[in-house]
Amino acid sequence: MCELSTLKSLSQLTSVMRMDRVxxxxxxxxxxxxxxxxxxxxxxxxxxxxxxxxxxxxxAERPFISPLLWTYFTAYRHILYYPYTLVALGRTGIGADALENKDKTLSIIASVLPHQKDNLDKFGTDLLHHLIDEIDQLILREIERTLTGEDNDKRGMERAAAVITSAAAAFGAASPKIDISMIPDSIAKRD
Structure with missing residues (x-):
C-alpha cells in the first residue's frame, strides 16, 4: 500500500477518536x-x-511542478502525517504536550484553505481529516492547470508566496518577502 494511502486510512480511523483524550x-x-x-x-x-x-x-526528487501545486501537496502531507505523529506519541506514552506544531499545522492549513479558518479555529485539529478531500481537489485542479499549460501564472505565484510566507511565520522562520516580479520572464507567465 502506498505510504500516503496508509496515512489517509489512519486519518480516517483517528478522526472518530478523541485523540487528545487518547x-x-x-x-x-x-x-x-x-x-x-x-x-x-x-x-x-x-x-x-x-x-x-x-x-x-x-x-527528495522534487519534480518541476507549479509552486501552488507544491504548496497544496505540502499541506496535504501535513494533514496526513498528523495522525501518524499522534499514534507514535501515544504508543510510547508521550502526551500531547510534546506536540509543539499543532498551531503551526493549523496555520499552514488555514493559509491554503482560508475559507476554513473559522472552522479550524473552532474545531482545531479535529477538522483536519475532513479537509483531505478538499485539498485533494485543489491538487487535481492544479495538476490539470499544469497539464493544460496554465501553470506559473501570476495568481498561482502570489497564492504560493502567501502560503510560504504564512508557513515561515508559523514555524518561526524569518518571513521572506517574496516578490514575484523577480521571477525571470523565461519561467513565469505574466498577466
Missing part, C-alpha cells in the same frame, strides 16, 4: 495507560507504520 490516558501511567498504549501499538502494527517513513518522496 494521548492524555496513554501518558498518565498505570493500568489504563498500559491498555491505551497497547491499543495504539496494535494500530501501529496493523497499519504497518514502521514501514511508513517520511522518505521525502517526492521531496
Amino acid at each position: 494521548l492524555e490516558i496513554a501518558s498518565a501511567g498505570g493500568a489504563e495507560s498500559d491498555k491505551m498504549k497497547s491499543f495504539l501499538e496494535s494500530i501501529w502494527q496493523s497499519y504497518k507504520l514502521d514501514e511508513v517513513k517520511n522518505k521525502g518522496y517526492p521531496i
Whole structure:
C-alpha cells in the first residue's frame, strides 16, 4: 500500500477518536495507560507504520511542478502525517504536550484553505481529516492547470508566496518577502 494511502486510512480511523483524550490516558501511567498504549501499538502494527517513513518522496526528487501545486501537496502531507505523529506519541506514552506544531499545522492549513479558518479555529485539529478531500481537489485542479499549460501564472505565484510566507511565520522562520516580479520572464507567465 502506498505510504500516503496508509496515512489517509489512519486519518480516517483517528478522526472518530478523541485523540487528545487518547494521548492524555496513554501518558498518565498505570493500568489504563498500559491498555491505551497497547491499543495504539496494535494500530501501529496493523497499519504497518514502521514501514511508513517520511522518505521525502517526492521531496527528495522534487519534480518541476507549479509552486501552488507544491504548496497544496505540502499541506496535504501535513494533514496526513498528523495522525501518524499522534499514534507514535501515544504508543510510547508521550502526551500531547510534546506536540509543539499543532498551531503551526493549523496555520499552514488555514493559509491554503482560508475559507476554513473559522472552522479550524473552532474545531482545531479535529477538522483536519475532513479537509483531505478538499485539498485533494485543489491538487487535481492544479495538476490539470499544469497539464493544460496554465501553470506559473501570476495568481498561482502570489497564492504560493502567501502560503510560504504564512508557513515561515508559523514555524518561526524569518518571513521572506517574496516578490514575484523577480521571477525571470523565461519561467513565469505574466498577466
